[in-house]
């Protein structure tokens with residue numbers, strides 16, 4: 349049976365993404381994103397699902413950096429999931445928002461609710477956990493303490509918590525992109541219809557040269573290749589050294605992409621394909 353790993357424990361958004369996208373496979377939780385990626389790399393599991401980007405807070409840097417610098421695994425699919433953050437408390441908590449002394453969650457979830465925390469929970473200390481599910485677990489074990497977690501309704505059910513306030517994320521239209529990593533594409537059986545295709549490229553420049561980024565972008569522009577994301581990340585070799593991650597809204601082909609690659613390599617750039625994959629949009 350195919351084994352799918354995810355950022356756990358139970359009740360995380362990553363688990364929600366896995367449950368929505370896949371049927372019946374064996375599911376295994378990992379405490380951190382690197383542990384989940386390592387498990388795919390060492391063949392302990394067949395497929396790994398980790399968060400990549402949120403509409404409010406942006407890129408999950410740990411995922412990108414680990415995939416670029418530590419373990420290169422191909423992205424085989426993208427799952428986009430709507431994100432609704434709720435304020436979760438123990439069922440025996442009888443106070444109100446002002447009484448909450450601690451608010452626990454994953455840094456991305458906290459960031460998605462900053463204004464809410466600032467305005468509605470003035471007495472709460474922020475505490476970061478490895479996931480929203482972990483925060484819910486912690487609150488469920490916190491008898492006698494006035495603390496709350498930020499997480500989803502799956503976590504509320506799994507840990508028997510009460511939703512004190514629904515939809516506390518600061519902006520509507522909140523979504524997170526999750527990437528599906530596997531060495532064996534044949535094992536991927538996602539039970540939905542893809543809404544599109546993407547190719548993610550990693551591009552590094554030879555050195556700091558005027559107009560370099562403009563030249564890179566024009567290689568895509570004159571071929572009418574649409575980009576849905578461009579991001580620079582430090583190469584970790586010194587201040588001012590960056591590489592670019594570019595998402596192109598089409599599948600890898602044998603004409604346009606090799607053309608872009610040759611053109612950029614002639615400029616001294618290095619081009620690596622991190623994945624070419626279908627995109628699935630989930631409606632919960």
Ligand SMILES: O=C(O)C(=O)C[C@]1(C(=O)O)C=C[C@@H](O)C=C1
Nearest residue numbers: 360361362399454456479480524
């Ligand atoms: O903590 C979780 O529930 C996760 O699945 C992680 C994560 C993230 O890293 O962005 C996933 C979706 C939400 O944006 C908040 C947290």
